[in-house]
Amino acid sequence: MTVGCPDCPTARAARALLFHDGFWTHAVFAALPFALVVLVVVLIVQRIKRDDRYDDR
Amino acid sequence: MIDTMIGRTTGKVEGKRAPLVAAGLVLGVGFGGFVDGIALHQILQWHNMLSAVVPPVDLIAMKYNMIWDGAFHALTWTACLVGVALLFRAGRRTGARWSGRLLIGAMIAGWGLFDLVEGLIDHQLLGLHHVHPGAHQLAWDLGFVAVGGVGFLVLGYAIARSVPARVVHV
Numbered sequence: 501m502t503v504g505c506p507d508c509p510t511a512r513a514a515r516a517l518l519f520h521d522g523f524w525t526h527a528v529f530a531a532l533p534f535a536l537v538v539l540v541v542v543l544i545v546q547r548i549k550r551d552d553r554y555d556d557r
Numbered sequence: 558m559i560d561t562m563i564g565r566t567t568g569k570v571e572g573k574r575a576p577l578v579a580a581g582l583v584l585g586v587g588f589g590g591f592v593d594g595i596a597l598h599q600i601l602q603w604h605n606m607l608s609a610v611v612p613p614v615d616l617i618a619m620k621y622n623m624i625w626d627g628a629f630h631a632l633t634w635t636a637c638l639v640g641v642a643l644l645f646r647a648g649r650r651t652g653a654r655w656s657g658r659l660l661i662g663a664m665i666a667g668w669g670l671f672d673l674v675e676g677l678i679d680h681q682l683l684g685l686h687h688v689h690p691g692a693h694q695l696a697w698d699l700g701f702v703a704v705g706g707v708g709f710l711v712l713g714y715a716i717a718r719s720v721p722a723r724v725v726h727v
Contacts, residue, residue, distance in 0.1 A: 514620035
């Protein structure tokens, strides 16, 4: 490993694998749990907002 | 009702829990994700983001997984940033409940929510990685969902629910 690794053969091979191995599918898969969590958080907060309004009355 | 009347006439009422709970949940998602990424991906090296798809058995595969771990950390960092913004906004809102216990409870619940969704989607449904691949893989995955997911969610909910709904500062 005498070559700086941003441009070493190993790093180039890893980047090539990244873009030729279902990049967008894996990107969507990686983001999916976060998207679902955001949806659940929004639903929980909406529910608490309703309870807060009920308590105000 | 009496509290509300007292609050309206003599002091400030803290009654809206939603702003602080929203901030706590999102911060919990971010910090919980960081615990997963730092402890399980990097320090213990039990798994990586796509280690069941491209097992990290050589340097190229390890670097490949490292890139996806970075993408995962970018999303957890974004959650932390959004959580801090929501917390700042909650602090400025008139009438918003301001309680350390409510914030901690919401953060633990957010962490549990993240573990639950991540455990079901990434580990079970998509099979991107497993908590501890190899022997007893399913037991590790189910334990993660039970303790880190459902356990933290219930614990956080119990802590948050123990906070009085409203406080009147006279």
